[in-house]
Amino acid sequence: MKDAGLSVEMRPKMVGSRVKRTEDPRLLSGTGQYVDDLHPAEMVHVAIVRSDQPHALIRDIRADAALDVPGLIGVYDFTDLEGEVSPAIPSSRMRNYYATPIWPLARGKVRFVGEAVVAVVATSRYAAEDAAGLIEIDYDPLPFASDPADAACHDAPLLHEEAGTNVIISREFQHGDIDEILHTAPVVVKGRFRMTRKSASAMECRSYLAQWDKRSRAITFHTSSNIPGIVRDVLSSSLGLPGHRLRVIAPEVGGSFGGKGSLYAEEILVCALARKLERPVKYVSDRLEELSSCSQAFDEWMDAQLAVDEQGHFLGLKADVIGDIGAYSIYPWTGALEPVQVISFMPGPYRVEHYHGRVRGVLTPKPATGPYRGVGRPSSTFAMERLVDMAARKLGMDPAEIRRRNLIRDEEFPYRTAPGIIWDKSAFQECLAAACDGADYTAMRAWQEEARAQGRWVGIGFASYAELTGIGSRIAVAPGMPINTGTETSTIRIDSTGAITADFGIASHGQGLETTLAQVVADELGCAFEDVRVRQGDSEVAPQSTGTYASRSAVLAGGAATKSSRVLKAKVLRAAAMLLDVSEEDLEANGGVIRSRSSNAVLTFREVADAVYNRMGAIPHDKREDLVSTETYDPYLGTACSSTHLCMVEVDLQTFGVTIHRYFVAEDCGRIINPMIVDGQVHGAVAQGVGAALLEEIHYGTDGQLQTGSFVDYLLPLASNMPDIGIAHVEAELPNNLGGFRGMGEGGTIGAPAAIANAISDALSPLGVEIETLPATPDRLFRLVTAKTQEISSQEGNKK
Amino acid sequence: MTDTGTVAITVSVNGVAHTREVEPRLLLSDFLRHKLGLTGTHVGCEHGVCGACTVLLDGYSARSCLTLAVQVDGCTIETVESQGTQDALGPIQAAFRDHHALQCGYCTPGFIMTVADLLEHHPLENDEDIREALSGNICRCTGYQNIVAAVRELAKARGPLT
Ligand code: FES
Ligand code: FES
Numbered sequence: 001m002k003d004a005g006l007s008v009e010m011r012p013k014m015v016g017s018r019v020k021r022t023e024d025p026r027l028l029s030g031t032g033q034y035v036d037d038l039h040p041a042e043m044v045h046v047a048i049v050r051s052d053q054p055h056a057l058i059r060d061i062r063a064d065a066a067l068d069v070p071g072l073i074g075v076y077d078f079t080d081l082e083g084e085v086s087p088a089i090p091s092s093r094m095r096n097y098y099a100t101p102i103w104p105l106a107r108g109k110v111r112f113v114g115e116a117v118v119a120v121v122a123t124s125r126y127a128a129e130d131a132a133g134l135i136e137i138d139y140d141p142l143p144f145a146s147d148p149a150d151a152a153c154h155d156a157p158l159l160h161e162e163a164g165t166n167v168i169i170s171r172e173f174q175h176g177d178i179d180e181i182l183h184t185a186p187v188v189v190k191g192r193f194r195m196t197r198k199s200a201s202a203m204e205c206r207s208y209l210a211q212w213d214k215r216s217r218a219i220t221f222h223t224s225s226n227i228p229g230i231v232r233d234v235l236s237s238s239l240g241l242p243g244h245r246l247r248v249i250a251p252e253v254g255g256s257f258g259g260k261g262s263l264y265a266e267e268i269l270v271c272a273l274a275r276k277l278e279r280p281v282k283y284v285s286d287r288l289e290e291l292s293s294c295s296q297a298f299d300e301w302m303d304a305q306l307a308v309d310e311q312g313h314f315l316g317l318k319a320d321v322i323g324d325i326g327a328y329s330i331y332p333w334t335g336a337l338e339p340v341q342v343i344s345f346m347p348g349p350y351r352v353e354h355y356h357g358r359v360r361g362v363l364t365p366k367p368a369t370g371p372y373r374g375v376g377r378p379s380s381t382f383a384m385e386r387l388v389d390m391a392a393r394k395l396g397m398d399p400a401e402i403r404r405r406n407l408i409r410d411e412e413f414p415y416r417t418a419p420g421i422i423w424d425k426s427a428f429q430e431c432l433a434a435a436c437d438g439a440d441y442t443a444m445r446a447w448q449e450e451a452r453a454q455g456r457w458v459g460i461g462f463a464s465y466a467e468l469t470g471i472g473s474r475i476a477v478a479p480g481m482p483i484n485t486g487t488e489t490s491t492i493r494i495d496s497t498g499a500i501t502a503d504f505g506i507a508s509h510g511q512g513l514e515t516t517l518a519q520v521v522a523d524e525l526g527c528a529f530e531d532v533r534v535r536q537g538d539s540e541v542a543p544q545s546t547g548t549y550a551s552r553s554a555v556l557a558g559g560a561a562t563k564s565s566r567v568l569k570a571k572v573l574r575a576a577a578m579l580l581d582v583s584e585e586d587l588e589a590n591g592g593v594i595r596s597r598s599s600n601a602v603l604t605f606r607e608v609a610d611a612v613y614n615r616m617g618a619i620p621h622d623k624r625e626d627l628v629s630t631e632t633y634d635p636y637l638g639t640a641c642s643s644t645h646l647c648m649v650e651v652d653l654q655t656f657g658v659t660i661h662r663y664f665v666a667e668d669c670g671r672i673i674n675p676m677i678v679d680g681q682v683h684g685a686v687a688q689g690v691g692a693a694l695l696e697e698i699h700y701g702t703d704g705q706l707q708t709g710s711f712v713d714y715l716l717p718l719a720s721n722m723p724d725i726g727i728a729h730v731e732a733e734l735p736n737n738l739g740g741f742r743g744m745g746e747g748g749t750i751g752a753p754a755a756i757a758n759a760i761s762d763a764l765s766p767l768g769v770e771i772e773t774l775p776a777t778p779d780r781l782f783r784l785v786t787a788k789t790q791e792i793s794s795q796e797g798n799k800k
Numbered sequence: 801m802t803d804t805g806t807v808a809i810t811v812s813v814n815g816v817a818h819t820r821e822v823e824p825r826l827l828l829s830d831f832l833r834h835k836l837g838l839t840g841t842h843v844g845c846e847h848g849v850c851g852a853c854t855v856l857l858d859g860y861s862a863r864s865c866l867t868l869a870v871q872v873d874g875c876t877i878e879t880v881e882s883q884g885t886q887d888a889l890g891p892i893q894a895a896f897r898d899h900h901a902l903q904c905g906y907c908t909p910g911f912i913m914t915v916a917d918l919l920e921h922h923p924l925e926n927d928e929d930i931r932e933a934l935s936g937n938i939c940r941c942t943g944y945q946n947i948v949a950a951v952r953e954l955a956k957a958r959g960p961l962t
Contacts, residue, residue, distance in 0.1 A: 020897055025886040027905030028893040030840015030879065034906065037839035126823070203844040203852055203906040203940050254842070254906025255940050287845040510904030510941050676900045683943030684903060711849040711938070719944040720935040724927075748943075 054704025071127030114292030169361030176354030185307030204254020258371035295370030316354030341376020459763025469743025470555025498606030505545020524565030526589025551743025559633035689752020851937030
């Protein structure tokens with residue numbers, strides 16, 4: 001084991017075990033507290049009037065009728081907050097970029113249907129909505145281009161005139177001479193791939209509660225966010241309040257998947273109103289607001305070509321991507337986060353010598369796109385893995401074999417990809433082999449043959465990918481973003497009662513970090529797991545943190561926990577050595593008990609704490625140290641998490657519905673802290689990938705209106721859509737970071753769309769159907785199959 | 801109805817009788833969460849699709865976001881808070897914990913109450929049956945596999961429906 005630095009007798013016991021979660025009893029008994037469960041006295045409620053126009057000037061706002069509603073406190077538009085807040089600016093060092101300012105309410109112009117225009121405050125949400133319904137807004141509609149290709153044209157109507165263009169992001173990666181390769185390669189496959197717009201759709205809608213404390217002139221802001229530290233920092237400048245007068249707490253958060261991982265206008269709004277009204281102000285978005293104003297995901301068009309030699313070796317790849325980033329560049333990640341990752345990761349886990357990737361991020365009148373589980377890579381993996389299967393089919397080669405020939409091999413690590421990403425050693429090849437073994441690929445093919453002989457449409461699909469997780473300070477998580485995403489801090493203290501509190505800046509929202517981080521602390525500190533209380537999701541417990549996203553918390557917070565525990569343990573052992581009059585080296589700590597190896601002397605952590613804090617003179621005054629440590633961890637580079645998914649699907653001949661018969665994931669996520677939690681992350685992420693592949697699509701009409709405003713139209717996977725997922729953990733070599741962890745929460749969503757698209761294409765290969773657009777809904781499949789059958793029959797007709 | 805437009809209702813919630821004056825339009829979900837302070841019941845969609853708001857109404861699962869408080873006058877309601885406490889989890893809660901059938905926990909109260917109904921009234925003979933029975937509740941976190949495992953175990957412990 002690399003870098004773990006542990007003697008055999010102190011081998012970890014909690015890390016690696018299926019420890020039941022600390023969070024569960026409160027969540028299961030209904031005692032967890034999400035933002036909307038908080039009811040401070042004097043609280044008032046906000047309802048928001050949102051734009052019904054995609055692009056328009058606000059001519060007049062008439063609120064007279066609303067003023068008579070019983071319980072109304074006030075009606076506010078942007079003029080009422082003028083001078084009280086400054087906008088959040090999603091800045092970046094990228095060239096040719098325009099950072100769209102983010103204000104709490106629309107200022108004279110609206111840029112998407114769903115944009116917040118007026119805030120109505122009343123003593124109950126019912127009254128606030130009554131009043132909101134009586135407010136009339138007159139608009140002067142402006143022209144707009146809803147399609148990103150149209151919006152990218154030089155004469156397109158501009159959403160932000162100041163930018164001078166709708167194309168606010170453009171980036172290119174070039175390595176080698178791709179055009180020459182495409183010209184001379186024996187085999188070239190290509191496609192125009194489309195990953196449609198999605199919604200993260202956490203089950204808890206965004207919820208905010210700001211409380212103004214008159215005494216300390218401070219705000220406590222409860223937010224359903226996974227980046228409370230970032231929210232604190234930006235609100236501090238937006239509201240002009242120093243950090244010690246602005247506490248941001250993410251209590252229980254009902255899922256995020258990235259949807260709650262950006263700053264929202266409503267967060268600035270609620271805080272500004274609380275300060276203005278000097279009362280607690282709550283806003284809870286409803287599902288329609290969530291689907292029409294929460295950040296959205298993906299939405300790319302990807303023209304891609306892969307050149308291959310006769311033996312199936314990849315020669316070169318070219319990708320031209322248009323990302324529809326919506327009406328604003330999201331804070332803090334910018335609109336570049338999603339589309340730029342598509343071209344950064346397009347070559348995937350393969351050896352690709354010649355590469356040209358180009359991307360443009362285009363403003364359109366829709367909600368901003370932002371982070372969503374997998375970021376960029378669900379799209380890039382979909383395009384690349386489709387090309388790989390198309391090439392295999394053209395060569396008559398097994399899809400497993402073509403991957404085997406091109407996946408980076410052990411001796412090639414560390415491998416620098418054409419766009420400059422460095423893969424550290426991870427089980428790229430082994431995951432492919434493990435997926436074939438674990439799912440019994442040979443038997444699957446035999447089963448498929450039988451089904452095909454009966455005229456059924458059954459297909460098998462692979463997807464191999466690698467993701468960069470636990471990224472340190474070498475590169476920002478989003479391109480050119482001036483925020484430090486490369487470190488996390490942990491403060492661990494043992495107090496005078498012997499209680500152990502471990503504080504982190506990260507913000508768990510379903511990952512069970514209170515459990516996993518306590519496992520790490522227990523092992524590294526040598527205390528009992530039950531004695532550790534993890535505090536997180538609170539800006540007051542860490543000087544700086546950016547939160548939980550991008551598969552970073554196990555690596556960064558786990559590393560900080562390890563470092564901090566080791567420093568604290570040394571202090572505990574130094575104190576114990578003095579108390580027992582033995583040398584520190586003679587002591588070991590395990591399960592909260594410190595033992596001398598040479599004698600039978602024993603002390604508990606509690607006894608040491610008591611001696612240090614409460615018993616004057618027990619420790620010489622000049623040797624006494626508080627039992628506290630604060631350490632920050634920076635893994636500097638990121639680490640690869642690699643995986644292969646393998647699935648078998650069937651397309652129904654009548655309904656064109658897709659059933660997943662078998663699903664298998666083999667992955668290398670390094671040292672596993674809690675296998676139960678890791679498997680749960682895989683299941684959940686694959687389900688979201690299944691949604692992206694088969695069900696989920698946010699759709700805007702050419703009139704700029706949202707057509708999928710409820711869960712009746714935006715379909716999420718149900719228990720009946722999901723198969724059981726088989727999982728194999730491959731642990732090749734531990735990464736060179738503290739603890740040996742790799743991040744793994746997002747992978748399932750990266751692999752599943754590609755694997756399923758490949759399986760459907762395989763099922764329909766007798767007809768020559770290739771899936772290029774996801775989700776592959778029954779409607780889309782019906783059209784594809786009908787078109788191909790007509791093509792085939794007209795060809796046969798011509799022959800006759 | 802009174803002069804103020806409110807209606808007096810009496811409802812038994814988790815074994816306790818509550819008499820309240822409520823607006824006729826008040827949703828049962830809001831009544832439970834905001835009038836009685838029983839915030840274990842969650843709201844995920846407000847239109848009957850996600851099942852997060854599921855409670856038992858006279859012993860059968862019902863969507864509290866689609867039910868008005870005035871409709872349950874004289875009825876018996878059970879919410880997740882009836883199933884056990886942090887220190888003494890009930891059998892469904894314990895099975896969910898053992899099988900890691902929850903992550904963010906937001907959908908969980910709705911699932912627990914749905915399962916409470918299913919165990920009383922549904923054969924739950926095989927996984928397909930269980931998945932079908934659970935398909936009125938959405939969980940965005942777990943991919944359902946561990947929820948199915950928890951229900952499978954509960955159904956086995958229950959035995960065939962009599
Ligand atoms: S909140 Fe009632 S079904 Fe979704
Ligand atoms: S546990 Fe998060 S939605 Fe089910």
